[in-house]
Amino acid sequence: MQTQRIGIEQLRFAWHPDAKQFAMKGKAELTVRVLALDLEGTLISDAISAEPRPGLFGFLEFCQSRFDRVVLFTCVEEPDAREILNQLSCGGHVPTEFLGRLEYIRWDGEYKDLKFIPNSVPEEVLLVDDDPGWVRSDQRDRWVAITAWDGRGDCELLCTQSVLESRLNSRAVDSV
Numbered sequence: 398m399q400t401q402r403i404g405i406e407q408l409r410f411a412w413h414p415d416a417k418q419f420a421m422k423g424k425a426e427l428t429v430r431v432l433a434l435d436l437e438g439t440l441i442s443d444a445i446s447a448e449p450r451p452g453l454f455g456f457l458e459f460c461q462s463r464f465d466r467v468v469l470f471t472c473v474e475e476p477d478a479r480e481i482l483n484q485l486s487c488g489g490h491v492p493t494e495f496l497g498r499l500e501y502i503r504w505d506g507e508y509k510d511l512k513f514i515p516n517s518v519p520e521e522v523l524l525v526d527d528d529p530g531w532v533r534s535d536q537r538d539r540w541v542a543i544t545a546w547d548g549r550g551d552c553e554l555l556c557t558q559s560v561l562e563s564r565l566n567s568r569a570v571d572s573v
């Protein structure tokens with residue numbers, strides 16, 4: 398039997414549905430499967446006041462329907478983050494089903510390195526975050542910028558939904 402030394406990424410792609418496309422077209426053509434969401438300034442005001450951003454419920458419904466996985470990538474500790482979202486769910490601002498599927502990413506360091514997300518590679522992740530300071534320079538193409546919420550009425554979540562939809566659709570067109 399011939400043995401071959403292969404790296405972790407190759408193992409990952411060996412079973413990925415897009416492995417054939419990856420092999421043919423290269424790394425940039427991977428399908429986006431994972432959506433990483435910041436919490437403070439993006440979905441809510443901050444962890445203290447925990448006000449829901451306008452359009453939060455519809456945005457999260459969209460996220461869970463269009464991505465295989467949705468993960469929370471935040472500086473807020475997991476128990477606090479989940480408590481906030483549970484409270485918002487009780488108030489009708491977060492879909493109950495969303496809470497059950499939401500993954501929390503454990504990380505440390507200066508950047509929200511998408512490599513912290515288990516069982517994925519950065520090329521199949523999009524990160525929605527209001528703060529560019531957390532984004533690694535070599536992962537800027539995975540970042541979907543959103544204006545930090547100032548507590549007033551805005552339609553940023555709806556705009557972001559459109560951006561995400563177009564990113565998903567462009568991948569679908571590319572892969573045809």
Ligand SMILES: [Mg+2]
Pocket residue numbers: 435436437438439526527528
């Ligand atoms: Mg933020």
